[in-house]
Amino acid sequence: xxxxxxxxxxxLKQYFPxxxxxxxxxxxxAVDGVNFSIKPGETxxxxxxxxxxxxxxxxxxxxxxxxxGGEIYYDGNLITDQNMLQYRSKMQMVFQDPYSSLDxxxxxEEIIGExxxxxxxxxxxxxxxxxxxxxxxxxxxxxEHATRYVHEFSGGQRQRIGIARALAVDPKFIVCDEAxxxxxxxxxxxxxxxxxxxxxxxxxxxxxxxHDLLVVRHISNRIAVMYLGRVVETADADELSDAPIHxxxxxxxxxxxxxxxKIAKSSSRIILExxxxxxxxxxxxxxxxxxxxFATEQCAKECPSLTDRGGGHMVACWNK
Amino acid sequence: MTRYVVKxxxxxxxSVLVICAITFFAMNAIPGGPFNSEKALSEATKAVLMERYNxxxxxxxxxxxxxxxxxHGDFGVSLKTGRDISGTLFSCFKVSARxxxxxxxxxxxxxxxxxxxxALFRNRLIDRVIVFFTTLFTAMPSFVFATFLMLVFCIxxxxxxxxxxxxxxxxxxxxxxxxxxxxYVTRLTKTSMLDSLGQDYIRTxxxxxxxxxxVIFKHALRNALIPVITYVGPMLAxxxxxxxxxxxxxxxxxxxxxxxxxxxNRDYPMIMATTIFLAVVMVICNLLSDIAYKIxxxxxxxx
Numbered sequence: 001x002x003x004x005x006x007x008x009x010x011x012l013k014q015y016f017p018x019x020x021x022x023x024x025x026x027x028x029x030a031v032d033g034v035n036f037s038i039k040p041g042e043t044x045x046x047x048x049x050x051x052x053x054x055x056x057x058x059x060x061x062x063x064x065x066x067x068x069g070g071e072i073y074y075d076g077n078l079i080t081d082q083n084m085l086q087y088r089s090k091m092q093m094v095f096q097d098p099y100s101s102l103d104x105x106x107x108x109e110e111i112i113g114e115x116x117x118x119x120x121x122x123x124x125x126x127x128x129x130x131x132x133x134x135x136x137x138x139x140x141x142x143x144e145h146a147t148r149y150v151h152e153f154s155g156g157q158r159q160r161i162g163i164a165r166a167l168a169v170d171p172k173f174i175v176c177d178e179a180x181x182x183x184x185x186x187x188x189x190x191x192x193x194x195x196x197x198x199x200x201x202x203x204x205x206x207x208x209x210x211h212d213l214l215v216v217r218h219i220s221n222r223i224a225v226m227y228l229g230r231v232v233e234t235a236d237a238d239e240l241s242d243a244p245i246h247x248x249x250x251x252x253x254x255x256x257x258x259x260x261x262k263i264a265k266s267s268s269r270i271i272l273e274x275x276x277x278x279x280x281x282x283x284x285x286x287x288x289x290x291x292x293x294f295a296t297e298q299c300a301k302e303c304p305s306l307t308d309r310g311g312g313h314m315v316a317c318w319n320k
Numbered sequence: 321m322t323r324y325v326v327k328x329x330x331x332x333x334x335s336v337l338v339i340c341a342i343t344f345f346a347m348n349a350i351p352g353g354p355f356n357s358e359k360a361l362s363e364a365t366k367a368v369l370m371e372r373y374n375x376x377x378x379x380x381x382x383x384x385x386x387x388x389x390x391x392h393g394d395f396g397v398s399l400k401t402g403r404d405i406s407g408t409l410f411s412c413f414k415v416s417a418r419x420x421x422x423x424x425x426x427x428x429x430x431x432x433x434x435x436x437x438x439a440l441f442r443n444r445l446i447d448r449v450i451v452f453f454t455t456l457f458t459a460m461p462s463f464v465f466a467t468f469l470m471l472v473f474c475i476x477x478x479x480x481x482x483x484x485x486x487x488x489x490x491x492x493x494x495x496x497x498x499x500x501x502x503x504y505v506t507r508l509t510k511t512s513m514l515d516s517l518g519q520d521y522i523r524t525x526x527x528x529x530x531x532x533x534x535v536i537f538k539h540a541l542r543n544a545l546i547p548v549i550t551y552v553g554p555m556l557a558x559x560x561x562x563x564x565x566x567x568x569x570x571x572x573x574x575x576x577x578x579x580x581x582x583x584x585n586r587d588y589p590m591i592m593a594t595t596i597f598l599a600v601v602m603v604i605c606n607l608l609s610d611i612a613y614k615i616x617x618x619x620x621x622x623x
Contacts, residue, residue: 064523088529095527101520103539104619115528149618165528 005037006075006205007061007091007173013069014053014060018280026280030056032229033070035306040172041199043206045220045237047213047252049276053229054209055096058175061207062093074173089119092166096178098158102150108161109146112136115168135164139194156187163191167198175207180215192219213256217241222312225249228279228287231306235313245315247292248272286318294319325611332603339599340592344386347583347591348379354399354586373399375588386592396589398582405593408578413597416567416574420559423494427501427555432548434502435509436541439517450506457503462562466496466569483571493570497562501555505548512544519543546617553609557602 014031031053038044046054060067063084072080079087095101102111112132115121122128133143139160150158159179166174176195180188192215198204210216216223217237224234225248233246244250251270258264272291277283283290289299298318306314353375355366370376374385389396395405438450457465469492474482483489516522517540525535560576567576575594582590614620 059523062527064526085529085531088527093527095520095524097520101524103521103525103543105539105542105617114525114530118529118531151619162524165524169529 004039005073006040006042007207008037008073009057009061009070010035010073011070012057012060012067012072014056014065015068020280028279029229029282030279031060034226034229034231036224036231036234038173038205038207040205041203042222043199043208043220045216045223046207046209046226047211047216047223048226050211051276051279052226053279054211054226055177057226058093058177058207058209062091062175063087064093089115089121089169090171091173091175092169092171093175093177094159094162094166094179096181098155098162098182101162102158102165104150107147107149108136108141111150111161112165112168115165119169121169131168135168138167138198139164140190156183156191159183159187159191160194163194167202170202171204173205173207175209177209178211179208181210181212188215195219213241213253225252228277228282230287230303230316232288232317233313233315234306236311239311239313245309245313245320246317247294247320248288286316321614325607328607328610332607336596336599336603340387340390340596341383343592343595344383345379347586347588348382350586352586354588356586386589390592390596395593398587398590400582400585400587400590405589408590409575409593409597412573412575412578415572416563416576419490419493419497419567419572419574420556420563422490423497423559424501424552424556426494427498427559428505428548428552430498431502431505432509432541432545435506436513436536436544438506438510439513439544440536442514450510454503454506457499458507460499462496462500463565463569465499466492466566469496470569489570493566493572496566496569497559500562501558504555505551508548508551509544512547513540516540516543542616546613549612549616550609552612553606556605560598560601 012031012034013029015027015029017025018028020026034053034057036044046057048054056065059065061072063072063079067080070080071078074087074091106114109132112135113128116128116131122131132146136143136146141157141160141164145153145157150161153161159182163179179195180191183191195206195208196219199206206219208216208219220237222234223237223240224231225240225246226232227248233240233244233249240249241253244253247270251272254268254270258267270293274291277287277290283300285301285303286292286295286299287303289295292299294317296319302318304316304318306316309315354373355361355369361369367376374382377385386396395409397403398405398408401408434450434454438447441447470482473480473492480491481489517536522535522539525539526532530538563574564576564580566572567574568580571577575598578590579594579598581587582594
């Protein structure tokens with residue numbers, strides 16, 4: 001069975017049990033009913049504040065966590081309970097922290113070579129060596145780096161090692177979890193351009209998780225905005241950036257720094273009041289209502305679901 | 321690396337020399353002498369013996385004479401048996417080395433296995449049992465444990481001989497000697513295994529599709545063993561000193577027993593020889609453990 005979408009997520013839920021007392025356990029609803037789908041060769045940006053569940057979505061999607069509920073499809077196949085080995089060569093992830101996500105006891109060659117061995121992608125050691133060197137070249141590392149250990153590299157170089165490692169198995173889909181957040185701005189640009197080139201060359205689809213809205217707008221075809229474990233708005237990248245509907249998206253966008261002071265003066269910043277509620281103790285109804293300017297009684301009673309406002313612009317809000 | 325090793329060896333020679341000096345003057349300061357016994361020797365005999373072994377000279381002069389002989393590779397002869405010390409030392413060392421090496425290998429092997437099990441089955445029954453016994457073994461002194469083992473297995477159950485020349489008599493001393501280091505290695509492995517299992521690169525390995533068993537052995541355990549290797553040096557020190565007690569309880573004629581005997585006999589050259597020998601072994605073990613540290617963890621630079 002195949003479908004139009006490469007990756008489809010339906011009502012994905014990921015709860016973590018947290019000990020709140022001696023015998024009491026509370027469920028932390030990190031992800032609570034998320035839906036989205038990604039076409040082959042497309043990039044979906046996923047934005048939201050720290051702790052809203054973006055990373056958890058990415059990890060659960062690759063079954064690095066066992067999902068609490070919902071369904072994950074890859075190329076039309078349900079992979080929620082399946083053995084992931086064959087899918088590991090199709091779906092990969094670039095991790096957020098380039099310092100800790102690489103084994104310090106392995107050389108670059110071993111790190112990139114390991115997935116090749118696991119999935120038996122190379123017939124002999126010469127093939128393997130050639131493949132590793134070509135991957136390193138692809139991400140802009142020199143051949144003489146192959147025998148070095150991870151601690152000998154800078155953050156940007158490590159992130160490239162992580163990317164080369166993810167690309168080793170020729171995946172069709174890569175989750176980039178804050179893949180550029182740890183990097184210098186100049187290197188960020190290089191890495192992002194590299195992602196785009198790879199997409200053109202290899203037709204890879206991305207789930208691009210980030211909190212930098214400008215970066216996400218630049219690289220994504222569509223953007224989904226998350227707040228406390230739920231997607232509140234999703235639309236084409238430009239549409240969402242220029243005409244946001246959900247009050248949370250509006251305030252997020254108003255917080256993006258504008259380089260031109262004249263325009264910056266004339267635009268008003270929407271400042272959210274209060275703090276993000278604890279995910280252990282979520283407000284009833286719409287999770288955003290405690291900080292929303294437009295909140296009404298209905299918001300406290302019922303949680304709004306995503307509805308189409310035309311042209312695939314989906315918003316979960318009662319009042320907008 | 322080479323510079324570091326050379327520097328360490330030079331420092332080691334200095335510390336061995338300091339140990340020599342301290343031991344020499346300390347043992348001469350204890351009351352009594354090698355020729356005091358229940359049956360008193362005649363003054364004349366004693367004087368001849370004292371002169372023959374240079375014991376009539378002032379202590380600093382004796383020290384210089386002793387060190388000169390030592391630098392020529394001459395440990396002297398035992399004042400008690402009159403035999404050449406190097407020969408005795410070597411035969412005792414063979415006995416102790418067999419006991420110590422068996423205990424060390426068993427302690428590390430069991431410790432790593434138990435520690436990994438405790439980490440992988442954290443908070444489950446198997447972990448609780450392992451933690452209970454490691455706490456027990458850490459707290460119990462080796463002489464208590466050795467005596468207890470002897471009482472249970474040799475006297476009450478009669479499973480093992482108290483002493484005979486076969487390998488079977490080695491079982492209990494090895495257990496008594498390895499209990500503490502094993503418990504320590506277990507705790508060390510458990511802590512660092514839990515730490516490395518929680519690391520991000522474990523998640524990376526899983527995302528690569530590496531099977532779980534391989535993730536545990538190749539990524540988690542290999543990184544978790546780094547602190548264990550640093551413990552090998554101190555562990556050998558413990559086993560060396562621990563064997564002083566254990567060898568005496570099980571009457572094994574190794575270095576430990578020889579050491580204790582030489583002190584109670586005031587057999588000065590024998591005390592010196594055993595001390596120097598043990599000091600050299602210690603220093604070598606520590607140096608090797610530091611070099612091993614560098615080899616297993618590429619992030620560490622010596623110098």
